[in-house]
Amino acid sequence: AQSVTQPDIHITVSEGASLELRCNYSYGATPYLFWYVQSPGQGLQLLLKYFSGDTLVQGIKGFEAEFKRSQSSFNLRKPSVHWSDAAEYFCAVQKGNSGGSNYKLTFGKGTLLTVNP
Amino acid sequence: GAVVSQHPSRVICKSGTSVKIECRSLDFQATTMFWYRQFPKQSLMLMATSNEGSKATYEQGVEKDKFLINHASLTLSTLTVTSAHPEDSSFYICSAPGTPAIYNEQFFGPGTRLTVL
Numbered sequence: 034a035q036s037v038t039q040p041d042i043h044i045t046v047s048e049g050a051s052l053e054l055r056c057n058y059s060y061g062a063t064p065y066l067f068w069y070v071q072s073p074g075q076g077l078q079l080l081l082k083y084f085s086g087d088t089l090v091q092g093i094k095g096f097e098a099e100f101k102r103s104q105s106s107f108n109l110r111k112p113s114v115h116w117s118d119a120a121e122y123f124c125a126v127q128k129g130n131s132g133g134s135n136y137k138l139t140f141g142k143g144t145l146l147t148v149n150p
Numbered sequence: 151g152a153v154v155s156q157h158p159s160r161v162i163c164k165s166g167t168s169v170k171i172e173c174r175s176l177d178f179q180a181t182t183m184f185w186y187r188q189f190p191k192q193s194l195m196l197m198a199t200s201n202e203g204s205k206a207t208y209e210q211g212v213e214k215d216k217f218l219i220n221h222a223s224l225t226l227s228t229l230t231v232t233s234a235h236p237e238d239s240s241f242y243i244c245s246a247p248g249t250p251a252i253y254n255e256q257f258f259g260p261g262t263r264l265t266v267l
Contacts, residue, residue, distance in 0.1 A: 069258075076243055076260040077194075123193065127256075136247040136256065137184055142193045 035060040035126045039141035046114050047149045054109040054144050056124030065127035066107040067138065068098055072120045080122075083107060094118070119148040152178045152248050156259035163234055164267055171229045171262045173200075173244035179224035180246035184256075185217075188241040200227040200244075234266045 036059045046052055058064055065084050069077040081092025088100040098109045107124060122145075125138040153176040163169050173183055181202045186194040198219050199207040206219035216238075218230040231238050243261045 074241075074261075074263070077245075077258040079255060082255065136182060137196055137199060138194075138245075138256065139196070140193045145191075 035064065035128060035139050037124050037126050037139055037141035039122075039124055039144050041144045042142070043145045043147065045147040045149060048116050049113050052109075052111045052114045052118070052146070054122050054124075054146070056107045056109065056141060057105050058107060058124075058126045059105065060126055060128075063102075066098075066100060067125045067127065068092065068096070068107075068109045069123045069125060069140075070120045071123065071143075077123070080109070114146075114148055116148045116150065119146055121145050152176075152246075152255075152257045154244065154246050154257045154259040156242075156244060156262050158262060159260060160263045160265075162265045162267065165235050166233055168230055168232045169234055169264060171231075171242055171244075171264075173227045173229070173246075173259055175225045175246045175257070178246075178248060180227075181224060183221065183227040183244055183246045185219065185227075185229050186243045186245065188243060188261075190241075194243060197229075202227075231264065234264070236266045239264055239266045 038057045040055050067082045068080040071077050080096045081090050083090050083100045091097050096111050100107050121143045123143045124141040127138050155174045157172045183200040185197045187197050188194045196209050197212045200219045200221040202221045208214045221227045241261050241263050245256045245258045248255045
């Protein structure tokens with residue numbers, strides 16, 4: 034079964050500083066990888082996704098992530114953090130794309146981002 | 151983009167009562183939907199896969215008689231928490247995979263906050 038590890042429970046950065054959130058996955062085949070953001074009491078918003086091809090993917094709000102197969106990682110980065118980026122970030126892996134239960138997502142435990150002014 | 155709605159957004163009920171939560175795909179059809187549960191400051195845990203026209207598939211440890219799922223149409227899945235107790239208080243989120251044209255992206259509802267007194 035697939036699994037996702039987000040080693041950092043809570044990260045604090047200053048506004049304008051760079052950010053990297055770590056994500057490691059465990060899955061036998063090439064995974065479908067996602068990063069989601071959740072503001073308090075809200076649903077999830079997709080930041081970016083990786084299915085295949087270029088291992089550096091660009092997302093919304095200035096985020097990017099790099100898929101590294103050798104390290105089983107899919108770390109999320111942003112060069113300059115804004116106060117509005119404060120939220121919970123979840124990395125997720127999807128088993129496949131052949132329909133039905135293959136679409137279900139396994140989430141990491143999340144990383145809470147605090148942004149200091 | 152595709153939109154998933156949930157109703158109600160927030161519900162408070164007395165212990166022992168049943169609560170129904172609706173999940174609708176507003177502008178696309180979804181033969182499969184997923185129900186997740188999120189405890190405060192924790193990750194999303196998949197509860198079950200809702201299948202249109204057939205029985206739901208529950209994850210290990212989820213009581214199917216307690217969490218009744220009905221996928222009545224291609225745009226509606228409902229989750230009924232039967233005989234709710236305080237430990238069922240949680241944030242319930244549904245999701246639906248997009249059509250192939252949206253290439254496997256899943257769309258999440260805004261969530262339903264259930265509080266059982």
